[in-house]
Amino acid sequence: MASRIVAFNLNGRDVEVMVKPLTTLQTVLREHLHLTATKSGCRQGGCGTCTVLVNGEPMLSCLLPVEDIAGQQVVTLEGITPVEGLHPIQQAFFDNYAIQCGYCSPGMIMIIKALLDRNPNPTRQEVMDAIAGNVCRCTGYESILRAAEDAARRLQSA
Amino acid sequence: MAKLRGTGIAAVNYPTGMNLGGDPSQALIHATTTGTFVISLSSTDLGQGLKTVIAQIGAETLGVPFENVLIDTADTDTGPHCMGTFASRATHRVGNAVIMAAKEARKVMLEVAAEELEASPDDLDTDGQGNIYVKGSPERKIDITSVALAAHFKYGRSISGRGMYIKPKSPVDPETGKMDPDSTEAHACVVAEVEVDTETGEVTVLSLKSAYEVGCQVNPALVREQIIGGAFMGMSHALYETTAPYYPSPDHAPGSFSEYVIPGPHELPHIESVVLEYPSVNGPYGVKGVGEMTANAPIPAIINAISNAIGVRLTEYPVTPEKILRALERSPKLKQPAQTGA
Amino acid sequence: MSEVTSAVARDVKKEFHVVGKSVPRRDGVGHVTGKTVYVDDISFPGMLHLKMVRSPIHHGIIRNVDFSAAEKVPGFVRVLTHRDVPKNIYTILCLIGVGPDEEPVLAVDRVLYKGEPIAAIVAETEEAAMEAVSRVRLDLEELPAVFDVEEALKPGAPILKPWGTNYFVYEGHHCRRVRFGDVEKGFAQADYIIEEVYNTSPIEHAPTETTACVAKPEPDGRYTVYTNTQALFFTMDNTALILQVPFSKLHFVGGTVGGGFGGKVDVIVEPIATLAAMKTGCPVKFKYTREEEMRVSSTRSAWRMYFKDGVMKDGRIIARKVISYADSGAYNRHTPYAVTKHAANVAGPYFIPNVYIDAYCVYTNRQPASAMRGFGVTPASFAVECQMDKIAETIGMDPWEIRFINAYRNGDMRPHQKVVEDATLIEVMKAAAELAGHQLPEHLLKMHSWDREKA
Ligand code: FES
Ligand code: FES
Numbered sequence: 001m002a003s004r005i006v007a008f009n010l011n012g013r014d015v016e017v018m019v020k021p022l023t024t025l026q027t028v029l030r031e032h033l034h035l036t037a038t039k040s041g042c043r044q045g046g047c048g049t050c051t052v053l054v055n056g057e058p059m060l061s062c063l064l065p066v067e068d069i070a071g072q073q074v075v076t077l078e079g080i081t082p083v084e085g086l087h088p089i090q091q092a093f094f095d096n097y098a099i100q101c102g103y104c105s106p107g108m109i110m111i112i113k114a115l116l117d118r119n120p121n122p123t124r125q126e127v128m129d130a131i132a133g134n135v136c137r138c139t140g141y142e143s144i145l146r147a148a149e150d151a152a153r154r155l156q157s158a
Numbered sequence: 159m160a161k162l163r164g165t166g167i168a169a170v171n172y173p174t175g176m177n178l179g180g181d182p183s184q185a186l187i188h189a190t191t192t193g194t195f196v197i198s199l200s201s202t203d204l205g206q207g208l209k210t211v212i213a214q215i216g217a218e219t220l221g222v223p224f225e226n227v228l229i230d231t232a233d234t235d236t237g238p239h240c241m242g243t244f245a246s247r248a249t250h251r252v253g254n255a256v257i258m259a260a261k262e263a264r265k266v267m268l269e270v271a272a273e274e275l276e277a278s279p280d281d282l283d284t285d286g287q288g289n290i291y292v293k294g295s296p297e298r299k300i301d302i303t304s305v306a307l308a309a310h311f312k313y314g315r316s317i318s319g320r321g322m323y324i325k326p327k328s329p330v331d332p333e334t335g336k337m338d339p340d341s342t343e344a345h346a347c348v349v350a351e352v353e354v355d356t357e358t359g360e361v362t363v364l365s366l367k368s369a370y371e372v373g374c375q376v377n378p379a380l381v382r383e384q385i386i387g388g389a390f391m392g393m394s395h396a397l398y399e400t401t402a403p404y405y406p407s408p409d410h411a412p413g414s415f416s417e418y419v420i421p422g423p424h425e426l427p428h429i430e431s432v433v434l435e436y437p438s439v440n441g442p443y444g445v446k447g448v449g450e451m452t453a454n455a456p457i458p459a460i461i462n463a464i465s466n467a468i469g470v471r472l473t474e475y476p477v478t479p480e481k482i483l484r485a486l487e488r489s490p491k492l493k494q495p496a497q498t499g500a
Numbered sequence: 501m502s503e504v505t506s507a508v509a510r511d512v513k514k515e516f517h518v519v520g521k522s523v524p525r526r527d528g529v530g531h532v533t534g535k536t537v538y539v540d541d542i543s544f545p546g547m548l549h550l551k552m553v554r555s556p557i558h559h560g561i562i563r564n565v566d567f568s569a570a571e572k573v574p575g576f577v578r579v580l581t582h583r584d585v586p587k588n589i590y591t592i593l594c595l596i597g598v599g600p601d602e603e604p605v606l607a608v609d610r611v612l613y614k615g616e617p618i619a620a621i622v623a624e625t626e627e628a629a630m631e632a633v634s635r636v637r638l639d640l641e642e643l644p645a646v647f648d649v650e651e652a653l654k655p656g657a658p659i660l661k662p663w664g665t666n667y668f669v670y671e672g673h674h675c676r677r678v679r680f681g682d683v684e685k686g687f688a689q690a691d692y693i694i695e696e697v698y699n700t701s702p703i704e705h706a707p708t709e710t711t712a713c714v715a716k717p718e719p720d721g722r723y724t725v726y727t728n729t730q731a732l733f734f735t736m737d738n739t740a741l742i743l744q745v746p747f748s749k750l751h752f753v754g755g756t757v758g759g760g761f762g763g764k765v766d767v768i769v770e771p772i773a774t775l776a777a778m779k780t781g782c783p784v785k786f787k788y789t790r791e792e793e794m795r796v797s798s799t800r801s802a803w804r805m806y807f808k809d810g811v812m813k814d815g816r817i818i819a820r821k822v823i824s825y826a827d828s829g830a831y832n833r834h835t836p837y838a839v840t841k842h843a844a845n846v847a848g849p850y851f852i853p854n855v856y857i858d859a860y861c862v863y864t865n866r867q868p869a870s871a872m873r874g875f876g877v878t879p880a881s882f883a884v885e886c887q888m889d890k891i892a893e894t895i896g897m898d899p900w901e902i903r904f905i906n907a908y909r910n911g912d913m914r915p916h917q918k919v920v921e922d923a924t925l926i927e928v929m930k931a932a933a934e935l936a937g938h939q940l941p942e943h944l945l946k947m948h949s950w951d952r953e954k955a
Contacts, residue, residue: 036541037534039758041708042790046415049708077534090532094524097383101205102531103708103758109532128423135415137708137759138205140390141423143383165936168885169903169929171849172877176841179596200732204760209526218519229526232732232755242731244762244871286517330840332671335678335857336917339844345924347932369931371924379522382504391761391873400701401799401867406648406827408558408614408866413791418704431504432931436924443519446922450873457878458885462899471890474699475882 011079026061037077048134051107058114077106088154098147100138164467168459169347172451173340175247182324183251184238187259189317193306200237207380219260221284246447253442254323262319270309342438344446345371350459359479363427373438373446388452396460539712550786551629553619555611558865559645569635575628580620582606586744603831612830615796645865649825668861676843680915681854686819690810698883703800709758712787715777724751730760742771762871798870802827803879815905819854833870842876844916848884850906855915909949923949
C-alpha cells in the first residue's frame with residue numbers, strides 16, 4: 001500500500017508526515033518526529049502512557065491512525081513544557097513526588113491537563129475517573145491524586 | 159446479601175541485601191577544578207530514588223552542599239562495579255561504598271584547605287554550605303571552589319576517593335542450612351480493615367494502618383512513596399493479580415493490561431503509616447532496606463482480615479471474588495440459602 | 501487521603517545537613533517533562549529490529565523449522581538460530597558458581613514452555629520482523645506437559661532436565677534444608693499440632709516500560725548496549741560469556757528503568773540483540789511487546805507450603821516443620837536462590853527452638869519464574885502470618901498476643917543459625933496497634949526487642 005502525506009498541527013506548528021496507511025500517531029511522534037515524551041507501554045490501548053491531546057481531548061495515540069487526525073490540533077507533553085521552568089501540572093508532580101520510575105508520568109500529566117482544562121476544580125472522584133485508564137505500577141496513585149489536586153489549586157491561583 | 163467487615167494483622171521481617179557469592183558495590187568520587195564532586199557508579203535507579211539518596215549520602219559525608227554533588231551512573235566504561243538493584247540492597251551497599259569514597263576524598267580536601275588556611279587538617283570542619291573553616295574560629299574559612307582550584311593548580315593533588323563495600327559470601331551448610339544471608343532486618347506491622355460483599359465476593363480494603371521500622375531514613379518523602387506504592391502492590395497481589403488464574407492450569411494467561419487485573423485509583427484504600435527509626439548496625443547512616451518489604455506485609459494482613467470477616471480461613475492468594483464466594487459456602491457466618499438438588 | 505508520619509526513635513542525636521531531609525528527586529524534572537531517556541527512546545540510523553519465533557506449545561520436540569517464507573518478507577535481514585549462539589546453553593547464576601547450565605538462548609531440539617524462543621528474526625522494521633516471524637513454519641511434536649509442583653515430582657512425570665529430575669540439586673540434596681533443634685521432639689511435647697497448606701499463584705511484574713535493549717556496533721570493534729537491566733555488570737558479564745567474546749568488547753549503558761520489581765535481571769534480550777548486531781553490523785533493537793512481557797517474561801513463582809506447628813497452651817510455638825515447593829517454571833533463572841532466601845525466612849520473625857525446613861525448586865512447563873520484589877520472602881511472610889492467625893484461633897488466643905509471645909528478640913538464634921541483632925518486631929506491633937486504635941494489654945506494652953527476660 002502506498003504511503004501518503006498527512007498534515008496536522010503539532011504543538012502549535014504545522015507538520016507534514018509521509019506515512020503508510022494505519023500508521024499510528026504514536027509511531028509518527030516517536031519514530032518519525034523523534035518526540036519521545038509520548039511513551040509506549042503497551043500499544044494495545046491498555047496503559048495510557050501514550051496519551052496526547054487531540055483538539056483538547058485525551059486520546060491514546062497508539063490506537064489512533066494518523067490519517068484520522070489530519071488537519072487537527074495535537075498537543076504532546078513537549079507542547080506544554082515551557083522553555084524554562086515547568087508547567088504547573090509538572091511542578092505539582094515534581095513537588096508531590098508523584099513520580100517514581102517516571103514512565104507513566106507523561107501520560108498522567110496529559111490526562112490531568114485534559115481534565116483540568118474542562119474542569120478546573122475537580123473532586124478527587126473526578127480525578128480518579130479521569131486517570132482510571134492510565135496504569136502506574138509504582139506509586140499506588142496516592143501521590144498522583146495529590147499532585148492533580150495541587151495542580152488544580154496552582155492553575156486557579158495563577 | 160450482606161456486607162461483612164473484618165480486621166487482620168500481619169507482622170513481618172525483611173532482610174536487607176544478600177550474600178550471593180559475595181555481594182559488593184563500588185563508588186569512585188572526584189572533584190572537578192571548581193569543586194563539583196562527581197560520584198561515578200554503575201548502579202541503577204528503578205524509580206525508588208537511588209540517584210537522589212546516594213547524592214544525599216555523598217554530600218553529607220563530603221560535607222559539601224547537595225547541589226555540588228553529581229551522580230554519574232550507569233556506564234560500565236566509567237562506573238565501577240555494582241551488583242545491581244535488587245534485594246533491598248542498593249541504598250545499603252552503594253551508600254556504604256559512597257561513604258568510604260567520600261571519606262577518602264574529604265581527607266584530601268581538608269589537607270589542601272589546611273595548607274591554604276595555615277592550620278592543621280584535624281582542626282578543620284565543613285559547614286555543609288560550601289565552606290571549610292577552623293573549628294572554634296569560623297571566620298577563618300575557605301570556600302570549596304578555592305580549595306579545588308588550589309588542589310588542581312597549586313598543589314597537584316587529586317581530591318578523590320575509592321569506596322568498596324562487600325557483604326562477604328556465606329556458603330550455606332547443605333545439611334543444616336546454617337548461613338548468613340543478609341545484612342540487617344527491617345520490620346513492619348500492618349492492620350488491614352476490609353469489607354466483603356457476600357453477594358459478589360468483592361473485597362474493599364477500607365484501610366491499611368501500618369508501622370514500618372526501616373533503620374534511618376535518608377529521604378523520608380521517598381520512603382513514604384515506597385510505603386504507599388508497596389502497600390498498593392501488596393493489596394493488588396492479595397486480591398487481583400496472577401498470570402495463571404486457575405493455577406496450576408496454564409490457561410487464561412493474560413496478554414495485556416486489560417486482561418491482567420490490577421486495581422486502579424478507585425481501589426486505593428486509606429493508608430496511614432508511621433515510620434520508626436532504629437539505626438541498623440551496618441547501614442550507611444543507619445539505613446535498612448525498605449523497597450521490597452512494603453509490598454509483603456499487606457498481603458497476609460488483608461487475607462487475615464477477609465478470613466476474620468467471613469469466618470472461613472483463606473489460605474491462598476490472590477483471593478478473587480470467585481474464591482470468596484466458594485469460601486462463603488462454608489461460612490458459619492452466613493445462613494445458607496436453601497439448596498435445591500444435590 | 502493517606503498519611504505517613506515519622507516517629508523518630510533514633511538514638512543518634514547528630515543533626516545532619518542533608519541526610520534525613522526530603523530533598524526533591526534528582527531525576528524528577530526529566531520525568532515530568534518526558535526528557536528522561538528510556539531505552540525505547542533510543543534509536544539510530546539504520547537500526548534493525550529483532551523479534552522472536554516462539555513455541556506455541558508447552559512441551560515438545562522440534563522436528564523442523566522452515567524459514568523459507570519468512571525470508572521472502574520485504575525488509576527481512578537474517579535469522580539467528582541456536583547454531584549462531586557460541587555458548588547457547590547457560591544459567592545466569594553461573595557467575596556466582598550456580599550450575600549446571602540448563603537454559604538455551606534459542607531452543608535446540610526441544611521446547612519446555614509456551615513462548616520459549618526458537619529463533620530470532622532481524623528485519624529493517626518491527627513490522628517486517630513480526631510479519632516474518634508469523635511466516636516461519638514450525639514442525640513440532642507435542643509432549644505431555646506438567647504444571648503442578650507436586651505432580652512434577654511424582655514418578656512418571658515428564659522429566660524436563662538433562663540430569664534426570666524435576667528439581668534443582670542443592671549440594672547433593674533434592675531441596676534446600678534447614679535443621680534446627682529437634683522438631684519431632686518438639687511435636688511430642690506440644691499441646692497442639694496445627695497444620696495448613698498455603699498456595700500462591702504466579703504474578704507478573706507488569707512494569708509500564710517493557711524489557712528492552714539496543715545493541716550498537718562501534719567503530720573500534722566494540723559494542724555499546726543500551727539496556728534497562730537492573731544489574732548492568734551482571735548482564736554484561738553474562739552476555740560476554742554467552743557470546744564468548746572478551747569482556748572488554750562490551751560496553752553497557754543504563755541506570756534508568758521504567759519499573760523493574762525484579763523483572764529486569766534475567767539477561768534475556770541483551771545477548772541475542774548483541775549477537776544480532778555482531779552478525780549484521782547494524783544497531784539492533786529488541787523490545788518486548790506487552791504480550792511478551794505478560795506471557796513470556798519471567799514471573800514471581802507460584803509456591804505451595806505445607807506447615808506443621810507444635811504449639812503450647814500458653815501460645816509458644818515450640819516446633820515448626822515446613823515443606824515448600826517453588827514453581828520455577830521451565831528454567832532456573834533466579835529461583836534456586838529465591839528458595840534459599842525463602843528457607844532462611846519461612847520460620848518467620850519468631851523464635852522457634854525446633855525447626856525443620858525442606859524447600860524445593862521445582863521445574864514445570866511454565867514460563868520461567870525468577871526474581872520479584874520480596875524474592876521468596878513474600879510467600880513466606882504470607883504463609884507465616886496466616887498461620888499465626890490460625891494458631892491464635894485454634895488455641896483461643898488474641899492474634900496480637902500470639903505474635904508478641906513468639907516475636908524474636910535481639911540475641912535469639914534463628915533457625916539458619918544467625919543471631920538476631922536488629923529486631924524491632926515488637927516495636928512495630930506496638931506502633932501499629934496504637935495507630936489502629938487497638939488497646940494492647942499492659943503486659944504486651946511492657947515488652948521490647950532488646951533482650952529476653954532471664955526466666
Ligand atoms: S501505549 Fe497506548 S495505551 Fe499503552
Ligand atoms: S511512576 Fe512508575 S509507572 Fe508510574
